[in-house]
Amino acid sequence: MSAFKLFINRLSTIHLIVLFYLFAVLFSTILISIPYFHQTGVGLSFIDTLFTAVSAISVTGLTVVSTAETFNAVGKVVLAIILQFGGIGIMTLGTFIWIILGKKVGLRGRQLIKIDQNRTTFSGLVKLMISIFKIILIIELFGTIVLSTYFLSYFDTWQEALLQGFFGAVSATTNAGFDITGSSLIPFAHDYFVQFINMVLLILGAIGFPVLIEVQDLLSGNYRDINNKYHFSLFTKITSFTFFSLLLAGWLAIYVLERNAFLADKLWHEKIFYSLFQSVTTRNGGLATMDVSDFTIPTLLVICILMFIGASPSSVGGGIRTTTFAIMLLAILNHAKGKSSIKVYGREIDPDDINRSFIVITTAIMLCATAIIFLASIEPFPIIEIIFEVCSAFGTTGLSMGITSELSTIGKCVIIFMMFVGRIGIFSFLFLMRGKETRDLYHYPKEKVIIG
Amino acid sequence: MSAFKLFINRLSTIHLIVLFYLFAVLFSTILISIPYFHQTGVGLSFIDTLFTAVSAISVTGLTVVSTAETFNAVGKVVLAIILQFGGIGIMTLGTFIWIILGKKVGLRGRQLIKIDQNRTTFSGLVKLMISIFKIILIIELFGTIVLSTYFLSYFDTWQEALLQGFFGAVSATTNAGFDITGSSLIPFAHDYFVQFINMVLLILGAIGFPVLIEVQDLLSGNYRDINNKYHFSLFTKITSFTFFSLLLAGWLAIYVLERNAFLADKLWHEKIFYSLFQSVTTRNGGLATMDVSDFTIPTLLVICILMFIGASPSSVGGGIRTTTFAIMLLAILNHAKGKSSIKVYGREIDPDDINRSFIVITTAIMLCATAIIFLASIEPFPIIEIIFEVCSAFGTTGLSMGITSELSTIGKCVIIFMMFVGRIGIFSFLFLMRGKETRDLYHYPKEKVIIG
Ligand SMILES: [K+]
Ligand SMILES: [K+]
Numbered sequence: 001m002s003a004f005k006l007f008i009n010r011l012s013t014i015h016l017i018v019l020f021y022l023f024a025v026l027f028s029t030i031l032i033s034i035p036y037f038h039q040t041g042v043g044l045s046f047i048d049t050l051f052t053a054v055s056a057i058s059v060t061g062l063t064v065v066s067t068a069e070t071f072n073a074v075g076k077v078v079l080a081i082i083l084q085f086g087g088i089g090i091m092t093l094g095t096f097i098w099i100i101l102g103k104k105v106g107l108r109g110r111q112l113i114k115i116d117q118n119r120t121t122f123s124g125l126v127k128l129m130i131s132i133f134k135i136i137l138i139i140e141l142f143g144t145i146v147l148s149t150y151f152l153s154y155f156d157t158w159q160e161a162l163l164q165g166f167f168g169a170v171s172a173t174t175n176a177g178f179d180i181t182g183s184s185l186i187p188f189a190h191d192y193f194v195q196f197i198n199m200v201l202l203i204l205g206a207i208g209f210p211v212l213i214e215v216q217d218l219l220s221g222n223y224r225d226i227n228n229k230y231h232f233s234l235f236t237k238i239t240s241f242t243f244f245s246l247l248l249a250g251w252l253a254i255y256v257l258e259r260n261a262f263l264a265d266k267l268w269h270e271k272i273f274y275s276l277f278q279s280v281t282t283r284n285g286g287l288a289t290m291d292v293s294d295f296t297i298p299t300l301l302v303i304c305i306l307m308f309i310g311a312s313p314s315s316v317g318g319g320i321r322t323t324t325f326a327i328m329l330l331a332i333l334n335h336a337k338g339k340s341s342i343k344v345y346g347r348e349i350d351p352d353d354i355n356r357s358f359i360v361i362t363t364a365i366m367l368c369a370t371a372i373i374f375l376a377s378i379e380p381f382p383i384i385e386i387i388f389e390v391c392s393a394f395g396t397t398g399l400s401m402g403i404t405s406e407l408s409t410i411g412k413c414v415i416i417f418m419m420f421v422g423r424i425g426i427f428s429f430l431f432l433m434r435g436k437e438t439r440d441l442y443h444y445p446k447e448k449v450i451i452g
Numbered sequence: 453m454s455a456f457k458l459f460i461n462r463l464s465t466i467h468l469i470v471l472f473y474l475f476a477v478l479f480s481t482i483l484i485s486i487p488y489f490h491q492t493g494v495g496l497s498f499i500d501t502l503f504t505a506v507s508a509i510s511v512t513g514l515t516v517v518s519t520a521e522t523f524n525a526v527g528k529v530v531l532a533i534i535l536q537f538g539g540i541g542i543m544t545l546g547t548f549i550w551i552i553l554g555k556k557v558g559l560r561g562r563q564l565i566k567i568d569q570n571r572t573t574f575s576g577l578v579k580l581m582i583s584i585f586k587i588i589l590i591i592e593l594f595g596t597i598v599l600s601t602y603f604l605s606y607f608d609t610w611q612e613a614l615l616q617g618f619f620g621a622v623s624a625t626t627n628a629g630f631d632i633t634g635s636s637l638i639p640f641a642h643d644y645f646v647q648f649i650n651m652v653l654l655i656l657g658a659i660g661f662p663v664l665i666e667v668q669d670l671l672s673g674n675y676r677d678i679n680n681k682y683h684f685s686l687f688t689k690i691t692s693f694t695f696f697s698l699l700l701a702g703w704l705a706i707y708v709l710e711r712n713a714f715l716a717d718k719l720w721h722e723k724i725f726y727s728l729f730q731s732v733t734t735r736n737g738g739l740a741t742m743d744v745s746d747f748t749i750p751t752l753l754v755i756c757i758l759m760f761i762g763a764s765p766s767s768v769g770g771g772i773r774t775t776t777f778a779i780m781l782l783a784i785l786n787h788a789k790g791k792s793s794i795k796v797y798g799r800e801i802d803p804d805d806i807n808r809s810f811i812v813i814t815t816a817i818m819l820c821a822t823a824i825i826f827l828a829s830i831e832p833f834p835i836i837e838i839i840f841e842v843c844s845a846f847g848t849t850g851l852s853m854g855i856t857s858e859l860s861t862i863g864k865c866v867i868i869f870m871m872f873v874g875r876i877g878i879f880s881f882l883f884l885m886r887g888k889e890t891r892d893l894y895h896y897p898k899e900k901v902i903i904g
Contacts, residue, residue: 257829298829305821328814335811336882358810359787362780365817369757377709377750384835430788 021057021424024089028053028082037075044070047409054416057086058423059316061177061286061398062389062415064405068182073163076180080170084140087174087205087316088133135212136173136205143169143201150193172201175316177286177398185277189289192269195277202285207243208312211236234347235323239312242322243283250279250306257299262290282306284317286398293401297384300401304387307395308368310422318396318422320364327357360426367421368394371414379403379411393418473509473876476541480505480534489527496522499861506868509538510875511768513629513738513850514841514867516857520634525615528632532622536592539626539657539768540585587664588625588657595621595653602645624653627768629738629850637729641741644721647729654737659695660764663688686799687775691764694774695735702731702758709751714742734758736769738850745853749836752853756839759847760820762874770848770874772816779809812878819873820846823866831855831863845870 031037033049044052048064055062056079071079148165155161164180171178181187188194204212210233218230254275255263263271277289282303292303310319330342331354342349371390376383385401392399393415407415421429483489485501496504500516507514508531523531600617607613616632623630633639640646656664662685670682706727707715715723729741734755744755762771782794783806794801823842828835837853844851845867859867873881 296829297835298825301821301825301828301835331807332811332815332882335807354807355783355787355810358807358814359784361814362810363784369753373750373753376753377748383749383753430784 018424018428020089021420024057024086025050025053028057031078031082032056037071037078039070039072039075042070047412051412051416053082054419055398056082056176056178057089058318058396058419059083059086059174059176060318060393060396060419060422061171061175062393062400062404062419063178063398064407064412066182067178068180071180073159076163076167079178080167083170083174083176083178084136087176088136131213132209135209135216139201139204140169140173143173143197146197147194150197168198169201172198172285172287173205173316175202175205175284175286175311175396177281179287184288186289186291189274190270192273195273195289198285198287199277199280202280202283202287203243206284206311206315206317208236208239208315210314211240211312234345237345238326239322242326243312246306246309246322246325247279247283250282250302251276253302254278254295254299257302258295261296261299262294278303279306281399282395282397284311284315284319284395284397286392286396288399291402292388292399300384300388303399304391307391307397307399308364310395310397313425318419318425319394320360320426324357324360327354328361331357356427359430363430364394364426367426368418371418375411375414379407381406389415390418394422396422470876470880472541473872476509476538477502477505480509483530483534484508489523489530491522491524491527494522499864503864503868505534506871507850508534508628508630509541510770510848510871511535511538511626511628512770512845512848512871512874513623513627514845514852514856514871515630515850516859516864518634519630520632523632525611528615528619531630532619535622535626535628535630536588539628540588583665584661587661587668591653591656592621592625595625595649598649599646602649620650621653624650624737624739625657625768627654627657627736627738627763627848629733631739636740638741638743641726642722644725647725647741650737650739651729651732654732654735654739655695655699658736658763658767658769660688660691660767662766663692663764686797689797690778691774694778695764698758698761698774698777699731699735702734702754703728705754706730706747706751709754710747713748714746714751730755731758733851734847734849736763736767736771736847736849738844738848740851743854744840744851752836752840755851756843759843759849759851760816762847762849765877770871770877771846772812772878776809776812779806780813783809808879811882815882816846816878819878820870823870827863827866831859833858841867842870846874848874 029050032053033044038044044065051064067079144166147168148162151161151165152158155164167180179185185195185198214232214236255271258275263274266274274290281287292300308319309325310321311317313321313323327349330344330349334342342354368390372387375386375390379386381403385403388401389403396419481502484505485496490496496517503516519531596618599620600614603613603617604610607616619632622628631637637647637650666684666688707723710727715726718726726742733739744752760771761777762773763769765773765775779801782796782801786794794806820842824839827838827842831838833855837855840853841855848871
């Protein structure tokens with residue numbers, strides 16, 4: 001065995017993931033800093049280069065410089081490739097963590113991923129990455145063709161239409177939220193076709209890789225039972241239900257809260273599309289068809305919560321993830337009903353998963369609260385803009401009320417940290433700080449205490 | 453058995469508690485509305501009467517009218533008596549819930565409370581109330597004597613000094629936060645003796661009844677083991693440690709965050725006492741030696757978190773309670789360390805308690821967030837003032853940035869609801885909505901899902 005393989009084998013998978021990210025950030029930082037990729041006369045400070053690299057690798061989309069004005073055509077393609085690998089890396093690793101940490105994943109899960117669960121090898125990771133790569137590439141190809149063709153009527157040259165279509169498709173599918181229009185999707189605020197295609201791409205990227213694989217299986221007729229019926233996994237059912245429930249709830253909340261404010265003077269179809277698109281984008285996209293600063297504070301807080309929850313696990317999205325939120329709600333409801341186990345879709349939730357969900361949520365809340373209070377003590381911006389920025393970074397959403405580029409260097413470092421944690425996930429973050437798992441060699445008597 | 457006893461026996465204890473509160477609120481509302489207790493020419497609207505009654509019964513201390521200017525001397529004594537019963541009722545019922553729901557409470561717990569744990573009878577509740585009444589009365593008597601004597605130099609007549617001393621002692625011990633000076637403890641901003649006595653009374657009221665009982669046992673030499681050593685319960689150790697840790701953390705945070713702001717032009721002893729007193733008061737007191745609106749936003753957010761956590765269970769305080777917060781932190785730390793059980797002070801925490809803590813915290817956060825967003829959508833005040841008001845109501849702390857009396861009627865109803873829930877506790881709140889506890893008659897196969 002080579003020295004490299006020996007080194008890799010001695011690391012836990014989570015350490016490997018973090019190493020992967022650090023390496024990816026380093027590589028992207030160097031790549032982005034090369035003047036050849038910049039527009040003539042544009043310079044980038046180190047912190048801004050690092051910020052852009054972390055934002056791209058974590059497919060967050062918060063930007064301290066205008067992508068359109070900083071990078072030339074080649075630079076934009078390079079950025080799209082970084083987004084591509086950022087997005088795919090995240091999906092791969094998210095799924096991988098699931099396989100490794102969720103020891104009880106059924107046979108189907110292992111078949112899907114086509115790796116041996118007991119061997120956390122490098123080759124397994126590569127195989128998984130290739131199968132994800134294929135799915136993502138097909139989605140992006142579809143997006144690029146549709147958007148580029150359509151953009152021929154928007155832009156003067158076919159080259160520009162192709163670049164915009166390609167970048168738009170990659171940015172939407174990876175939920176990166178980067179834009180090269182200079183103002184997100186605001187130019188398409190009244191083009192419902194572009195919005196529709198973008199929403200489809202955003203949802204496909206954020207719904208989670210296992211869901212995509214299972215839908216592919218369903219369509220191709222694989223894995224049907226003797227009655228020729230396809231069975232979705234519990235994960236797919238919970239995450240899809242939660243994903244679309246959040247989407248609908250966000251749509252409704254934005255519509256109701258803004259009906260007398262931002263939406264007051266809009267036509268009925270504008271009301272529908274403005275609220276729908278902004279709800280979809282909070283799942284993880286970060287693209288916007290309007291300036292979110294125009295929303296009222298209650299709407300902004302709702303968006304903060306939606307960004308904090310984020311997308312499905314094993315997707316390109318961040319935040320605490322949909323399943324974590326769903327299991328918390330189920331646990332509270334079941335407790336209130338006096339039931340001892342959570343039954344859903346003819347299955348029971350593992351008590352370990354309930355415990356994990358609560359740990360992830362409370363840790364995430366404490367982390368975000370700390371970041372908000374710290375930023376509020378060093379930055380001069382209104383508190384709502386800081387809350388919004390932190391939730392957007394943790395959810396790797398990339399929406400902003402506009403303070404990103406005005407943050408101090410320390411402030412940028414805090415946001416970089418939040419994007420990083422939001423990306424690798426609280427669960428991996430806690431695992432990073434984890435010692436060796438220990439079996440209890442002794443026990444103390446249990447004693448009850450009074451709870452709230 | 454009489455019809456009344458039959459009715460009482462058919463209700464669960466938690467229903468009984470809520471009935472008690474509703475009855476107490478009704479009775480107080482009627483009492484407070486009697487013009488005989490008002491200053492001449494002062495009228496009170498229904499919503500303001502109800503608000504004052506709920507605030508008094510829940511010993512929160514948020515006020516929509518000036519207590520000093522609304523009530524005459526007799527009215528102030530009546531209010532003090534309502535606070536008294538509110539505070540004692542809460543301690544009694546809090547302890548009672550502990551006894552009833554914490555089935556595994558040790559023999560000592562039952563001895564302390566001197567009731568049979570399996571009989572949730574009315575007489576047990578009365579016995580408990582009397583023993584709490586005695587302790588509280590002794591503390592208040594001490595406070596009244598010290599403060600009244602000292603106040604002889606502040607006020608013109610001994611009657612006024614006695615009224616101020618009596619009301620001050622009751623308001624501090626029950627952590628009610630009501631004041632009849634017209635401006636909380638601001639007149640004593642430079643009187644460290646009054647502040648010290650107030651802090652002692654606040655802490656004794658908020659530290660929790662079981663702690664007081666155990667300290668009493670320690671001092672009287674009861675319950676010593678064969679080595680003549682006294683053993684505190686796990687509850688007393690956890691809640692005391694958390695209580696004083698939060699107090700210190702708050703002191704430090706306020707000091708650091710305000711050293712260049714509110715505290716910038718203050719003398720060193722003023723810096724110490726302003727930050728210390730405001731930290732103590734966030735545990736539950738609600739009295740203040742300054743206008744909290746003068747603090748910067750980061751400090752206000754820290755105070756919001758401290759108020760949200762609140763005081764010890766089985767105390768006069770509200771919020772999620774210290775033990776709930778402590779167990780959450782321990783669970784996260786233990787998870788990060790890869791340990792499967794929480795060992796603390798030579799005991800293990802019951803897994804049920806861990807689950808309960810997480811449920812209480814997440815439910816509380818969702819409730820407060822909903823209240824904040826709802827209030828933000830109907831009230832014109834800055835978001836920080838709304839966040840502060842909601843946290844203060846839920847923690848039954850009673851600090852305010854000054855918007856309480858300007859809230860709309862619906863806004864006042866929201867705050868009334870939050871005070872009520874903060875008082876009975878999330879745990880009882882969830883229990884209220886609970887169906888019959890069901891044993892699982894069947895099980896589904898367990899299936900893992902991916903968590904954040
Ligand atoms: K994003
Ligand atoms: K209070």
